[in-house]
Amino acid sequence: MHAGQLSEPTQTHQLGEFRPEQDCLFVSGQSCLISRGMAKRFTLAINDTEALASQLQQQLDAHAASHQDHAIAFGVIPFCKQQQAQFIIPEQVSTLDKQLFAQCLSAQHTSAQTPNRLQSVHYKQDRAHFEQTVRDAKALFADGELDKIVLSKQVELQFEQPLDQVGVLAQLLAQSPSGYHFSIPSQLHDAETKQAAGVLMGVSPELLLRKSDGQIFSNPLAGSIPRDPCPSVEAQRRSTLFASKKDRYEHAVVLQDMAQILGPLCTQLHIPEQPDLLSTATMWHLSTVIEGTLCAPQQPAIALANRLHPTPALCGKPTALAYQHIDTLEGHGRGLFSGIVGWCDNQGNGEWVVVIRCGYLQANLATLFAGAGIVAASDPSSEWLETEAKLNTMLNALDVRHAYHLATKHTL
Ligand SMILES: C=C(O[C@H]1C=CC=C(C(=O)O)[C@@H]1O)C(=O)O
Secondary structure (H helix, E strand, O other): OOOOOOOOOOEOOOOOOOOOOOOOEEEEOOEEEEEEEEEEEEEEEOOOHHHHHHHHHHHHHHHHHHHOOOOEEEEEEOOOOOOEEEEEEEEEEEEEEHHHHHHHHHHHOOOOOOOOOEEEEEEOOOHHHHHHHHHHHHHHHHOOOOOEEEEEEEEEEEEOOOOOHHHHHHHHHHHOOOOEEEEEEEEOOOHHHOOOEEEEEEEEOOEEEEEEOOEEEEEOEEEEEEOOOOHHHHHHHHHHHHHOHHHHHHHHHHHHHHHHHHHHHEEEEEOOOOOEEEEOOOEEEEEOOEEEEEOOOOOOHHHHHHHHOOOOOOOEEOHHHHHHHHHHHHOOOOOOOOOEEEEEEOOOOEEEEEOOOEEEEEOOEEEEEEEEEEOOOOOHHHHHHHHHHHHHHHHHHHOOHHHHHHHOHHHO
16 A cells, blocks of 8 residues: 555455445545455544554554554544544455446345335434524624534434445445545444444545645535536535635634644645635535645654544534533534544554544434534524535435435425
C-alpha cells in the first residue's frame, strides 16, 4: 500500500463472497480496501490521542511482526470521546477496483432475495421534538454562548424479514458513484458491553483526513440543500446555496476550527477563500478542499484525525459547549453516528471519513441517522426537511423511500 492512499487495485480475480457481518470495506476514489476474516478485534479509549495512537501502533506492529507483513486496521471512532473506538486487524486485505467489486457484489446478490418490506418507522426524536431543539439552540445563540451546533435525529426502521445486507451495499455502490462507501462489522457501543452485533454501512461524502507522505488532505462539508430532478430547479438550488449567508457562515465556522487545529501542525496549510459546491446523489453541499504539509511527517493519521474529530460539521463551536448541549437537547446517545470511520497502517498512513449518510443494520432493524448544522439564522422546519432529505441515501439503498414517506406523511 502506498503512503496514505489506497494502492492501485492489485486483485483482478474473483473476490469470493463479501460477508458484511465479518468483512470490512472502505472505498476511496476508484479503489476498495476489502478485508477477509478477523485476526484481532479490540477497543481503545479515544479521550487521550497520544495513548490511542501508541496503543494502536503496538497492535499493528505486533501483527506485522508475527505475519512478516505490512499491517492495516479498520476502525470506527464514536462521536463521544468517553466511548471506545473499535478496531479490526484483518487476516487478509486486498485492494480492488470499485467497478469490479460492485460487479462481484451484484453477482453475489442474484440469488432469490425478497425485497426489504418496511413494517414500522420509529423516530427516536420526532419532528416536534427536533424543531423544539432547534428553537432551544437559537436561544443559546442569542445569549452569545454558541456559534453553531449540529442537531440530529435517529430513525428506526423495522422490517418484516432480516435485511439483505449485501443487497443494501450493492445499491449504495450503484446509486452513489462518488463518496466513501464503508461497511464495518461493529457493536452498537463497544465490544466490552456485548451489545448485539451489527453492521455500520453507508456512503460518506466527507473526508476528515487523508495522510500521504507528510501531506494531509481534508474535505469538510457544511451548508446543504436537497437535489431536484428538474434541471432548472437544480440550477436555482445550487445558486441559492452558494449565495446563502447562513450556509456560508455554517461552513466558515468549520474551516476556522480546522485551521486552528491544523495550522500549528503544518509548515503550510492551504484553505481556499471561497467554498465549492459538491453533489451527492441526493444533496448539494458547500465544500472546501484543505491541503497541508506536516511539520512532523511521521505523525500518524489516527492521531491527526482524532484531534480534529468532532469538527463543527458534526458537533459545533465551541466544541465542548456544543457537545454538552447536544447531549441534553438530543436526549439519546449518537453512538457511532457522526463518529469517524476508516483505516490506518503501521506506517502511520490512513484515511478517515465522517460517519454520516449511513445506517446501523441488525437483523430486521435499520437505524438511520441525519443531522443538520444550526446557526442563529436557522429555520426549524427547513432544518427538519434537510435531515429528511439526508436520509434518502439510505432509504434509496434499502429500497424503501416511497414506503417510508407513506408511513411518515404526517411528519412532512
Ligand atoms: C450531519 C450531517 O451532515 C453534515 C455534513 C455535511 C453538511 C452538513 C450540514 O449542512 O448541516 C452537516 O454538517 C448528516 O448528513 O447527517
